[in-house]
Amino acid sequence: MKLQVNGAFHDVDVEPDMPLLWVLRDELNIKGPKFGCGAGLCGACTVIIDGQAVRSCQTFASDVTTDVRTIDGLAKGDTLHAVQQAWLDEQVAQCGYCQAGQIMNAVALLENNPNPTDADIDDAMSGNLCRCGTYPRIRAAIKRAAATKVEA
Amino acid sequence: MGRLATITRRTFLVGAAVVAGGAAFGYYKYQQPYANPLEGDLAEGESTFNPYVKIGTDDTITVIAPRAEMGQGVYTTLAALVAEELDVTLDQITIEHGPSSPAYFNEAGFRDGAPFAAFDRGFVADAVRSTLGVASKFLAIQMTGGSSSTIDAYDKMRHAGAVAREMLKAAAAEKLGVPAASLKTEAGQITDPASGKVLTYGEVALDAARRDPPSDVTLRDRSKWKILGRSQPRRDMPAKVTGAPVFGIDVDLPDMLYATVRMNPQPGGGMTRFDDSQAKSMRGVKKVIAIDSPYGKGIAVIADNTWRAFQAAQAVEIEWADGPGPRSSDDVSTLLDETLATDDFFSLRTIGDPDVAFADAPREKIVEAVYDAPFLSHAPLEPMNATARVKDGVLDIWAPNQVPTVMKMVGGRITGFEDAQINVHTTFLGGGFGRRLEPDFSDYAVRIAMETDGRPVKVTWTREEDVSHGPYRPIARGRYRAVMDDNGLPKALVGSVASPSVIAGMVSRIMPGITPAGPDNTLVHGAFDQPYGIPNYRIDGYKLPLKGIEVASWRSVGNSYNGFMHESFIDELAHAGGKDPLSFRRELMKDYPAALAVLDKLEEISGWNTPLPEGKARGMAFTLSFGTWVGEVVQVADVDGSVRIEKVWCVADPGQVIDPKNFEAQMMSGIIFGLSAGINQKITFADGAVEQSNFHDFDAMRMSQCPQIDVAILENSDHMSGAGEPGLPPVMPALANAIFALNGKRVRRMPLNEEIDFV
Ligand code: FES
């Protein structure tokens, strides 16, 4: 089957029920999406498909027909995406393991809702677990990213 | 291993280990440094000055930060210690974890094992601490834990930077024909102010590294610091916001295979037989093998893709043998009661004569309460994993781990290899919390790598495998009693705490076959060592004789349950005495200025004395742990009968803070980790196996539940102390106390959602 990831096409030969997460990680060596639970409970594996944040551990690769955006393709060369820059500015990450998923989820949120309220942020982000407790700084970073985008 | 076993038997359980001074080990040997592990592995043009500094002729400056980066920012903070004295900027250096080596033993982590309260700086307490410090060098365990990394490195790594700087200056002085003292160093350059000549570190590194290190460098005074004491951008941040493959689970090697394990869900249970006929025929499956390790019995599937290994592991039919442990959580509960009914306990600190105080007390002056805390999984977000390769007589282990020297030991035991044939590569850790001090994930990976004909194999556990197998934070039950005086203050307090011994468990897992006896201070940490001036005061520890279920260090160890019990009880006493919980503590802590300052600040920032509207309430707690004095206030609100956690205020005094922004992050992290456990986490047993399996039944706090958190830092305490754990212990009791203030319901059992609904 053909799979488009961050604009590039790949030929993959996998079972139809192999989750996208494992096609990305083990077949294509795209390591941004992380494995946390394999059950749609933690959000570490979040990617964006069709403008929506999607849990790649719960998505069959064979069901994907459009481009898959992962954190690996988010920055443009050396220029970080506004959300990544906000994450840097707020010094969000601790262990960092959840952050690829958090950032992709936040990117999808802001693309769909450029000025989220606190409640919107909580709603959108609550599927993304962080065991290190970086939530206060994630909130701050999302607000900062929203503000930069508005200015720009 | 022989040496380690002997010393450990004598000293690991330090309650029983007051070995005299350095004598037991030989002071002379203690003075000898370990060899510099960087010597053998230098790149072209690179020289090393000590185990922490390498400089290349091309001006690459590498600093070794030999502790696990598991989110606490140690990678940046340790490098900053060297950079401050070496006169380089943080962004001009390369930071590496470095090899696994005894040279990186952790002394501070062991000193803290002394069975004394942090405020006890008396002769005996300090003598035991220094003995343990000496012992640590002989045990030579490179360990990240006990909130000890920065304290351990504080002098060592600044010293390493200063020594290298002086050697560089001496070489430059010779080259320029001027006295070294006249030279200035900054940002990796040496300047001669008289001539204006400039040399880079790289230009003199080769000469400099050949010189004898000076024996008399003086470390700079705080007032001269340029890097330390200020918040620095974390050097691991760019990798972590770009999804870079920095974790153990991201390891990728040529020709690598993928595997997973499925171990007996009954702790300590064996495997009678397995049938892999279906699994073996599944796509990509290379091999199914039996795993017979001291840490578990079961099977491993080796495949060409992790998911295929997961699928095939489920397809193996296995007949398990029952484990030796309790069949159900009720059985554990019975054992807790039976243990508390014995008189087999240890007490590390007795003030006055509590027994007499109780014997004389009128019934109505006695307050009693029993508290419970469950088993807990660590559940770091990166599931357990390790990659191993056994090839040409060399074992390589790539593992996100907190204790590389132990990983090496485990690898040696399985392969029969000597230390020199084993390399441990420590990656970044997707969370540790104590779980990655354990040898099991590396042990399994090495066993599997013995079966792959020299090909590397990455072994990833499912989340289900992680949650349903220990080692766990131990279960605990505490029976507290106090006698109140006529002024509403406690005249006597005795706490009896039963819990399985974490230290005994950890020692026997590192060295199977050794079962340490004697007291375990961690069992009573957070209770016996608190700064309360109660005239008759004692905490008794009861080691629960639990079979099968393994227990481990879990962020803040004993403080995590004792903090809850002790501080809930103090709150109950304040109410029994008709006093405000904060003023009550102030009266009892009057001899401890650091504690009083924390209380004052907490009162101020939380607006403790400002009344709240109907339906809102505050609770507070205080725990001194890992030497750090921490007070926290939690504010809760009633939302249609459910409780919302609105705000948390935290005041912490660690004596001295190297990086304030990072310290704040650690406090928040501890608070959220504690609240996660406090509101809904527990591991329970039925039919001899764990009932929980993934984040649906072992969840953690979510963003929508996360309160606003304010942290204030004080620096009054006279000893520098830790950051990774001390934020956690007070938050659970502060929450329980807030709930009591909100609705009069005293919840004495964690997790609190067994009795309270949270939003
Ligand atoms: S790994 Fe996909 S949601 Fe957890």
Ligand code: FES
């Ligand atoms: S930063 Fe560690 S899990 Fe979120």
